[in-house]
Amino acid sequence: MTKKDIITRISAETGLKQIDVKEVVQRTFDIIVESLSRGKKVELRNFGILKVKTRKGRMGRNPRTGDSVAIPDKKVVNFKPGMKMKLDVKENV
Numbered sequence: 001m002t003k004k005d006i007i008t009r010i011s012a013e014t015g016l017k018q019i020d021v022k023e024v025v026q027r028t029f030d031i032i033v034e035s036l037s038r039g040k041k042v043e044l045r046n047f048g049i050l051k052v053k054t055r056k057g058r059m060g061r062n063p064r065t066g067d068s069v070a071i072p073d074k075k076v077v078n079f080k081p082g083m084k085m086k087l088d089v090k091e092n093v
Contacts (some may be wrong), residue, residue, distance in 0.1 A: 003029075036077060046084035053078045 007025055011018045032042050032050065041051040057073045081089075 044082070046082050048079055048081040048085055050077060050079050052076070 003025065007018055007021045010016070010025070011021045014021070035042050036050060036052055039052055041049060043049045052075050055074050055076050058071050060069045060071045061067070062069050
């Protein structure tokens with residue numbers, strides 16, 4: 001499912017114009033990204049929790065030369081699904 005599919009479905013179910021729904025959906029995503037970039041946790045009840053975690057650096061290897069390369073720490077977004085989502089997916093898959 002794409003963002004366009006979400007917008008189309010919400011528009012059909014609510015009777016709102018797609019352009020208005022698009023603005024709301026995009027603004028919602030913008031706010032989520034903004035919050036995560038500030039290091040805040042985003043908790044959406046019955047959906048899940050999004051938070052930023054730091055992945056530790058490690059030693060890697062250059063596949064061409066075989067030399068060891070230091071890979072620095074990096075921040076990644078972690079998603080933990082909510083209980084309702086877990087149950088719904090488990091039942092329908």
